[in-house]
Amino acid sequence: MKEELKYKSSIGVIGAGIQGVCISLNLIKKGFKVTLLDRDEPAKQSASYGNAGHFSPYASVPMNRPDILVDAPSMLLSSTGPISLRWSYVPKMIPWFLKFVKNCSKKNMMHTAKYMHQILDLALPSYDELFQEIDVSGLVESKGIIYFWTKKDLKSRELEMSIRRELGVKQQLLTPHEIHDLEPHIKKIYHGGVLYPGARHTTNPGKILLKLYDLFLKKGGCFKRENVETINFLSDNKPIIKTNLNSYTFAKAVVACGAFSKKLTDQLDEKIPLDTERGYHIHFKDHDHLLSRPVIFLNRGFGITPMEQGLRVVGTVEFGGLGAPASKKRILNLVNNAKYLFPELTKHYDEWLGFRPTLPDYLPVIGPSKNYKNLFYSFGHHHLGWTLGAISGKIVSNMIAGENTNLDLSAYNSTRFS
Numbered sequence: 544m545k546e547e548l549k550y551k552s553s554i555g556v557i558g559a560g561i562q563g564v565c566i567s568l569n570l571i572k573k574g575f576k577v578t579l580l581d582r583d584e585p586a587k588q589s590a591s592y593g594n595a596g597h598f599s600p601y602a603s604v605p606m607n608r609p610d611i612l613v614d615a616p617s618m619l620l621s622s623t624g625p626i627s628l629r630w631s632y633v634p635k636m637i638p639w640f641l642k643f644v645k646n647c648s649k650k651n652m653m654h655t656a657k658y659m660h661q662i663l664d665l666a667l668p669s670y671d672e673l674f675q676e677i678d679v680s681g682l683v684e685s686k687g688i689i690y691f692w693t694k695k696d697l698k699s700r701e702l703e704m705s706i707r708r709e710l711g712v713k714q715q716l717l718t719p720h721e722i723h724d725l726e727p728h729i730k731k732i733y734h735g736g737v738l739y740p741g742a743r744h745t746t747n748p749g750k751i752l753l754k755l756y757d758l759f760l761k762k763g764g765c766f767k768r769e770n771v772e773t774i775n776f777l778s779d780n781k782p783i784i785k786t787n788l789n790s791y792t793f794a795k796a797v798v799a800c801g802a803f804s805k806k807l808t809d810q811l812d813e814k815i816p817l818d819t820e821r822g823y824h825i826h827f828k829d830h831d832h833l834l835s836r837p838v839i840f841l842n843r844g845f846g847i848t849p850m851e852q853g854l855r856v857v858g859t860v861e862f863g864g865l866g867a868p869a870s871k872k873r874i875l876n877l878v879n880n881a882k883y884l885f886p887e888l889t890k891h892y893d894e895w896l897g898f899r900p901t902l903p904d905y906l907p908v909i910g911p912s913k914n915y916k917n918l919f920y921s922f923g924h925h926h927l928g929w930t931l932g933a934i935s936g937k938i939v940s941n942m943i944a945g946e947n948t949n950l951d952l953s954a955y956n957s958t959r960f961s
């Protein structure tokens with residue numbers, strides 16, 4: 544059969560993180576010919592490989608909250624705290640910070656919460672559809688996720704919980720006694736907590752990503768390990784993607800390069816204020832008995848997830864851009880925090896730095912480019928990009944196919960920054 548008859552049009556997807564792979568898989572299922580491009584092998588280094596593995600459909604309350612402006616200075620000054628700055632990067636990030644502060648009003652916070660909730664609510668059913676076609680046994684657990692805190696942190700928790708109540712998110716307040724019953728090995732430093740019973744976690748995000756990628760290949764998808772350098776357009780608006788090795792022309796293309804997407808959108812005069820919140824992980828092997836589900840200690844902004852590699856300790860929001868090397872100080876901070884909760888932990892392994900792609904209003908960009916109708920975006924999912932992989936893939940593939948999503952997608956459009 545001639546290629547044109549066998550397939551709908553050909554689509555190029557840039558970035559083989561969870562966004563790019565889910566988009567590619569959904570497109571190929573709709574009959575498109577898909578070429579996925581990434582400068583690395585999938586699931587080697589990306590945020591989609593090293594994250595905390597939470598599927599967090601409850602997490603609609605954003606970081607852009609009025610109270611964060613009051614809390615941020617003490618968080619920054621605390622040596623055990625969740626946020627840090629690379630001072631040399633601060634001048635570059637000032638425009639982002641100013642936009643972030645503007646978005647910390649109650650009205651803007653509620654706008655973000657509403658539109659995050661719209662897609663978070665569909666996140667798990669969308670994964671379930673994809674998981675019907677791969678074997679995830681032993682890789683996905685449904686034990687909920689526990690957040691806990693000390694007295695110092697109570698006020699902002701009340702705000703979060705009341706918004707979630709309004710949105711109808713399932714949450715179960717926990718007394719210290721109940722936390723101890725659920726996770727008896729954690730040192731009893733907490734004064735309260737909450738269980739999100741609808742949350743799940745994966746014991747190996749990289750493995751799930753690879754299984755979805757393999758399914759894409761099995762269905763006839765094509766992968767090119769090449770670095771995308773530029774995107775240009777023919778007179779009929781077809782995108783031409785130039786890599787370090789080749790040049791490709793597609794009917795349509797998608798940018799899904801996570802925190803690195805701005806390098807491409809800047810060339811297209813889009814002015815999308817994407818930046819990164821750097822985060823880290825380390826592993827402690829042979830301590831699996833200490834924890835049965837993911838936990839997050841809110842005062843110190845880090846979490847621990849039981850994974851195939853051991854206990855994965857994950858956290859830190861470090862504002863420092865894409866270029867700077869990993870910070871030994873932030874790694875040490877994670878080690879000390881983990882040992883604070885579990886004094887029996889000994890040597891750690893695997894120091895990893897990853898890049899959360901974050902916009903100052905804490906909504907992702909999902910949709911067509913402002914200037915080019917055959918170019919689509921899916922990036923900026925910040926702390927929730929793993930959770931939102933399957934649903935974003937569905938939305939973008941529907942848009943490309945010209946199918947209705949029955950969702951109000953205006954809040955995710957890149958034109959909101961114009």
Ligand SMILES: Cc1cc2nc3c(=O)[nH]c(=O)nc-3n(C[C@H](O)[C@H](O)[C@H](O)COP(=O)(O)OP(=O)(O)OC[C@H]3O[C@@H](n4cnc5c(N)ncnc54)[C@H](O)[C@@H]3O)c2cc1C
Pocket residue numbers: 557558559560561562563580581582583585586589590591592593594595596597598599769770771772799800801802803804821822823824857858897898899900921922923924925926927928929930931
């Ligand atoms: C420490 C940490 C913990 C996290 N925990 C969670 C969690 O528990 N739950 C959750 O939902 N989310 C979590 N996240 C967020 C989540 O991991 C990210 O939002 C998500 O993985 C982003 O996926 P992505 O596909 O957009 O980008 P990525 O996974 O970063 O993939 C982008 C891909 O694009 C490729 N690329 C970039 N530029 C180019 C180019 N020019 N040419 C070719 N290829 C290119 C890269 O090589 C990469 O493979 C966490 C993030 C971090 C850092």
